[in-house]
Amino acid sequence: MSTTATAPNPFKIALVQMLCGADKQANLDNAASHIETAADNGAKLVILPECFNSPYGTKFFPEYAEPIPGPSTSALAAVAKKRGIYLIGGSIPERDQDKLYNTSTVFDTRGELIAKHRKVHLFDIDVPGKIRFQESETLTAGNALTVVETEFCKIGLAICYDIRFPELALLSVKQGCKFLVYPGAFNMTTGPMHWELLARARAVDNQAFVAVVSPARDVDSGYVAWGHSTVVNPWGDIVAKTDHTPGIVYADIDLSIVDAARSAIPVQFQKRTDMYKVELQQ
C-alpha cells in the first residue's frame, strides 16, 4: 500500500516489552494479550521484541524455529486482523529448509503478511569477562534491506545488532523511510553502554523516528535483556521510554516532525555524493 497525503498523522504506536520465556505457547498468549491491550488503547501499529516466542540463545533456536507461515506467525496474523492493526512481530527463529534465521514479520490490518526481515548482521561478539554471543553458531544472516509500506509511511525494519550498522538505516531512508523500527534484545553489558545511544544516533543521522523494542528483563534467564524500550524523535529527543519491567510503551508518531527536522537541518539533501556514497549491492 502506498503512502497518501490523507494518511492518518499522527498515529499511535505501542512497544510491547514482554517476558519471553521457555513456554512458547505462553509467549504467544502473552503477546496476543498485550497486543489486544495496545489496540484497546488506540495503537494502530504494535511492535513486539526480538525473539518473542523463544528464549534468546543459540541453543534454543533450533528447537523453537518454525517455518513462515507457521503457528507463531499465524497467531500474529489472526490478532492483527481481529484488531485491524499493523503488527511488527518482533522476531522469531525461522526455519527454511536446512537454515535458521532470526526473522521479523509484518502484518497489515487484514492480517496479511506484508514484509519479512531476516537479521542481516548476526550478533557475534566477545567482550572479555562480560559476554560472548555467537548467533552464527546456529543462524544464517539475511541478505535483504526491508522497507515496509504502510498507510502511515514507509518503515525501515531491522533487528537488534543491525542498529549498529548505520549504512542499513541510511539505505532505508534513501528509499523514503521516515520511521526506523528495531526489535532488539541488548544485554546487561551492551544495554547500558549503547542501547539508547544507538537509538538516538540513528534518529539524528537519519532525521527519522526510531523505536527500539526489548523483552522485559528476566534475571533468571541465560541471557538477561536490558529492557528500556524507547521511542526517539528525529531531533534525537526521547519521546517515550520504560525501565526493565514488563509493560507497554506508547508514543504518537507525528511525521510532520520528520519534515521539519529535515527542512531545518537539511543534511539529507547535502550529502557529498561526489565524494562518498552508500549503495545497496542488489
Ligand SMILES: NC(=O)CC(=O)C(=O)O
Ligand atoms: N542482541 C543483539 O543482536 C545485539 C546486541 O545485544 C548488541 O548489539 O549489543
